[in-house]
Amino acid sequence: xxxxxxxxIIFVAAFYIVKIATSFTKSQDDFTSLxxxxxxxxxxxxxxxAASIISVIAIFAIWAAFTGSKLIPIHxxxxxxxxxSFSYTAMNSSGETDDADVTITVYDVQTGVIPDVLExxxxxxxxxxxxxxxxxxxxxLIKVQKNDVGGKDKDYKVVAVNGQEISPETEIFxxxxxxxxxxxxxxxxxxxxxxxxxxxxxxxxxxxxxxLVKVGSEGYKNFTLWEHLGWSLxxxxxxxLAGAIIGIPLGYAMGLSGWFRGWFDPIVEFMRPVxxxxxxxxxxxxxxxxxxxxxxxxxxASLWIMTISARAGVSGVKISKIHxxxxxxxSKWQIMRLVIVPNSLPEIFTGARVSMGVCWGTVVAAExxxxxxxxxxxxxxxxxxxxxxxxxxxxxxxxxxxxxxxILMRISENYLVPWKGK
Amino acid sequence: MRFDLKNGSSVQALKDVSxxxxxxxxxxxxxxSGCGKTTLLNxxxxxxxxxxxxVVLNDExxxxxxxxxxxxxxxxxxxxxxxxxxxxxxxPRMKGMPKSExxxxxxxxxxxxxxxxxxxxxVYELSGGMxxxxxxxxxxxxxxDVILMDEPLGALDALTREKMQGLVLKLWKETGKTIILIxxxxxxxxxxGERLLVLxxxxxxxxxxxxxxxxxxxxxxxxxxxxxxxxxxxxxxxxLSIIWEMEEEIMGRSEEN
Numbered sequence: 066x067x068x069x070x071x072x073x074i075i076f077v078a079a080f081y082i083v084k085i086a087t088s089f090t091k092s093q094d095d096f097t098s099l100x101x102x103x104x105x106x107x108x109x110x111x112x113x114x115a116a117s118i119i120s121v122i123a124i125f126a127i128w129a130a131f132t133g134s135k136l137i138p139i140h141x142x143x144x145x146x147x148x149x150s151f152s153y154t155a156m157n158s159s160g161e162t163d164d165a166d167v168t169i170t171v172y173d174v175q176t177g178v179i180p181d182v183l184e185x186x187x188x189x190x191x192x193x194x195x196x197x198x199x200x201x202x203x204x205x206l207i208k209v210q211k212n213d214v215g216g217k218d219k220d221y222k223v224v225a226v227n228g229q230e231i232s233p234e235t236e237i238f239x240x241x242x243x244x245x246x247x248x249x250x251x252x253x254x255x256x257x258x259x260x261x262x263x264x265x266x267x268x269x270x271x272x273x274x275x276x277l278v279k280v281g282s283e284g285y286k287n288f289t290l291w292e293h294l295g296w297s298l299x300x301x302x303x304x305x306l307a308g309a310i311i312g313i314p315l316g317y318a319m320g321l322s323g324w325f326r327g328w329f330d331p332i333v334e335f336m337r338p339v340x341x342x343x344x345x346x347x348x349x350x351x352x353x354x355x356x357x358x359x360x361x362x363x364x365x366a367s368l369w370i371m372t373i374s375a376r377a378g379v380s381g382v383k384i385s386k387i388h389x390x391x392x393x394x395x396s397k398w399q400i401m402r403l404v405i406v407p408n409s410l411p412e413i414f415t416g417a418r419v420s421m422g423v424c425w426g427t428v429v430a431a432e433x434x435x436x437x438x439x440x441x442x443x444x445x446x447x448x449x450x451x452x453x454x455x456x457x458x459x460x461x462x463x464x465x466x467x468x469x470x471x472i473l474m475r476i477s478e479n480y481l482v483p484w485k486g487k
Numbered sequence: 488m489r490f491d492l493k494n495g496s497s498v499q500a501l502k503d504v505s506x507x508x509x510x511x512x513x514x515x516x517x518x519x520s521g522c523g524k525t526t527l528l529n530x531x532x533x534x535x536x537x538x539x540x541x542v543v544l545n546d547e548x549x550x551x552x553x554x555x556x557x558x559x560x561x562x563x564x565x566x567x568x569x570x571x572x573x574x575x576x577x578x579p580r581m582k583g584m585p586k587s588e589x590x591x592x593x594x595x596x597x598x599x600x601x602x603x604x605x606x607x608x609x610v611y612e613l614s615g616g617m618x619x620x621x622x623x624x625x626x627x628x629x630x631x632d633v634i635l636m637d638e639p640l641g642a643l644d645a646l647t648r649e650k651m652q653g654l655v656l657k658l659w660k661e662t663g664k665t666i667i668l669i670x671x672x673x674x675x676x677x678x679x680g681e682r683l684l685v686l687x688x689x690x691x692x693x694x695x696x697x698x699x700x701x702x703x704x705x706x707x708x709x710x711x712x713x714x715x716x717x718x719x720x721x722x723x724x725x726x727l728s729i730i731w732e733m734e735e736e737i738m739g740r741s742e743e744n
Contacts, residue, residue, distance in 0.1 A: 385563060389560060389565075389625075392557055392635075393557070394629060395577075407566070408568070
């Protein structure tokens with residue numbers, strides 16, 4: 066909740082700051098900036114690049130601020146580390162009271178340094194001073210009575226902390242800690258946790274980066290990082306190509322012949338809405354968890370998409386183009402090669418883009434279920450060992466690769482079918 | 488020509504259309520919407536098989552589409568994936584003409600239609616009028632005996648249209664081709680038609696035929712001058728009123744239903 070409010074504040078603040086900053090620079094007199102009606106005119110809306118940059122920076126900044134990263138100077142309050150102390154008042158069986166101090170060392174176990182136990186004076190009276198150690202984000206039961214004179218008596222009890230009265234199942238707050246008395250009268254001390262995320266929930270950006278460097282150089286589970294990612298990519302490419310090689314001719318056949326369309330329509334229309342993920346169990350039963358099963362799964366994921374896009378490409382041919390080609394003396398084969406195939410390329414490219422996206426998602430999911438190598442296997446395995454930094458690194462890499470695939474497809478689309486949409 | 492409909496009834500799209508066309512004639516076909524103009528052209532082109540009767544060209548019965556009958560369509564029949572040159576060279580390439588001859592032919596034709604500098608342009612970079620010039624050149628490249636035009640200037644703006652009408656007449660005279668042009672513009676039909684056929688709907692049939700001098704005049708004269716010449720306005724108004732009557736009749740009939 067705090068993060069969401071924080072994010073909204075950054076969003077609004079950045080908007081006004083950029084607005085004020087750009088109002089000082091000279092505005093351009095291009096066509097769009099002269100439009101007075103922009104609300105509702107989609108063509109006048111172009112992404113504000115400053116907003117994009119700030120958006121990415123804001124995500125990293127919030128991530129860093131809430132994980133105590135060294136990358137930025139400002140953080141939300143972290144957990145309390147150091148010594149905290151409070152006093153308690155105990156009442157013995159004869160109704161006398163005495164005070165003693167408790168000093169607790171709170172330390173961060175992630176650093177690997179365990180502080181020495183504090184040397185303290187026992188103090189005077191029947192209640193004696195205590196020390197304890199608590200790891201950050203944890204709480205500790207402090208049995209302050211244990212070392213007191215007569216502390217094992219049945220009626221011996223703690224009645225106040227820092228002068229405030231306390232009874233079982235109530236809590237009070239002292240500096241840097243919350244103290245709760247259990248039903249049996251023991252004090253449970255929870256040092257201040259702050260607002261930061263524990264590394265096990267969300268590691269800091271530099272931890273993720275150092276994990277990337279480490280896995281990049283040492284590998285993970287018998288395979289290098291590049292082998293993990295490369296295998297996922299190879300599966301996607303092989304599966305997609307297999308789907309395209311079968312799917313595109315099948316789509317053409319369905320677009321050109323009534324028999325083919327009638328025969329395959331029920332199959333295609335039935336298989337299309339079945340999510341590839343739902344096929345994983347069956348594919349594992351039939352083909353096992355090896356490469357064969359994964360490639361068949363990806364083949365099935367891309368096959369229907371490619372078939373439907375090729376069929377749509379054929380149906381999308383303007384009849385006047387076909388008529389024109391016939392009246393120019395073209396044969397059926399020439400019409401296929403010179404008119405139908407090029408005319409369907411834009412549709413096929415759209416299908417290929419969708420299909421690559423689906424395949425990439427499917428391969429990661431399939432590897433989550435069972436694999437010896439692959440991006441999905443890497444993150445599911447890491448999650449079992451609570452290596453959250455590796456999980457996040459894997460997710461980021463999967464996202465980056467998926468995005469890169471889409472950009473590559475778009476570039477090749479612009480290059481190969483420049484007439485698309487014109 | 489009769490189509491059977493799915494509900495068991497049938498539509499008589501064309502009936503008893505009999506027509507002799509001499510070589511080198513330019514004929515325009517005019518009629519209210521739904522009178523079977525395009526059906527007639529599709530039959531002549533060989534895209535539709537007539538239920539009765541036949542189309543004969545050079546003593547041969549038309550069985551299907553063929554290179555001796557070229558077609559020019561409304562916009563959108565060019566191949567976007569080819570540049571202007573490849574579009575125009577499409578017909579010769581289908582015939583297996585050698586590359587160098589193709590090149591020469593394309594150059595010559597593009598010069599005629601006034602697009603000499605646009606050989607390497609992509610089709611989608613051209614304006615609508617230019618695209619139709621390419622379509623004309625592509626059709627001519629095949630050297631057909633008859634050129635069939637299905638509202639080729641229908642999608643153009645008025646000014647471009649007038650220029651293109653001049654071009655059509657010029658090409659007609661220079662190449663001596665037989666041209667059948669379908670249009671829904673009365674003005675265009677009167678200007679371009681040596682013979683003008685007015686079709687009547689339901690069933691589609693020839694309602695009236697005109698022999699007009701304006702096409703011949705337009706070859707050497709500005710088309711705007713032609714429009715001022717004797718008889719032009721009268722003919723145009725007469726045909727307009729015929730078409731209007733037919734349109735109103737159609738409207739009335741469908742209202743009764």
